[in-house]
Amino acid sequence: xxxxxxxNYYNWFNIRHKTKYxxxxxxxxxxxxxxVYNSYSNYVKLHLKIEIEKNKRIGRIPNFPEHISENAVxxxxxxxxxxxxxxxxxxxxxxxxxxNTRGEVKACQHGPxxxxxxxxxxxxxxxxxxxxxxxxxxxxxxxxxxxxxxxxKDIKINSEQTFEDQxxxxxxxxxxFKKFPxxxxxxxxxxxxxxxxxx
Numbered sequence: 001x002x003x004x005x006x007x008n009y010y011n012w013f014n015i016r017h018k019t020k021y022x023x024x025x026x027x028x029x030x031x032x033x034x035x036v037y038n039s040y041s042n043y044v045k046l047h048l049k050i051e052i053e054k055n056k057r058i059g060r061i062p063n064f065p066e067h068i069s070e071n072a073v074x075x076x077x078x079x080x081x082x083x084x085x086x087x088x089x090x091x092x093x094x095x096x097x098x099x100n101t102r103g104e105v106k107a108c109q110h111g112p113x114x115x116x117x118x119x120x121x122x123x124x125x126x127x128x129x130x131x132x133x134x135x136x137x138x139x140x141x142x143x144x145x146x147x148x149x150x151x152x153k154d155i156k157i158n159s160e161q162t163f164e165d166q167x168x169x170x171x172x173x174x175x176x177f178k179k180f181p182x183x184x185x186x187x188x189x190x191x192x193x194x195x196x197x198x199x
Contacts, residue, residue, distance in 0.1 A: 069107035138193040
């Protein structure tokens with residue numbers, strides 16, 4: 001990162017939201033993803049360590065950051081199938097130029113996953129990153145559901161409504177994939193994130 005200059009950080013913080021600075025490159029490098037993941041993981045571990053020592057909750061654990069999950073998925077997909085050209089330089093989460101496929105990435109450490117009530121997800125591929133065990137040396141599992149709307153639309157969200165019902169009502173449907181029937185059949189990769197990012 002070079003010489004630390006606090007004024008550079010403050011200046012960037014004040015202008016980074018401008019449209020001209022929007023990501024316009026394919027993805028973060030493996031080392032960049034690994035570095036930001038390790039920082040995040042260490043933060044969560046320290047947070048939990050303090051809570052365990054005090055036997056008290058001190059605050060909310062931040063969600064798994066999207067810039068980590070989306071770039072991690074791209075690198076995993078490149079490892080699984082180098083012929084698929086996935087990029088982060090797109091509208092939405094990730095995009096495959098080879099197959100003209102949009103990918104929606106969901107990363108979850110705990111609890112259900114929520115979906116924005118958008119109407120254009122019938123062509124999307126869902127990549128679900130199970131991060132519930134990531135504090136164990138970065139262990140994660142990746143699941144892939146192509147054209148996932150047709151797979152999820154009839155899933156019961158509660159006793160009265162399905163995923164499709166809530167989408168049609170412009171509500172955020174929340175699904176606990178741990179309770180999804182045969183969800184394990186959608187798994188495409190599992191292992192330590194460092195194994196992908198250091199190979």
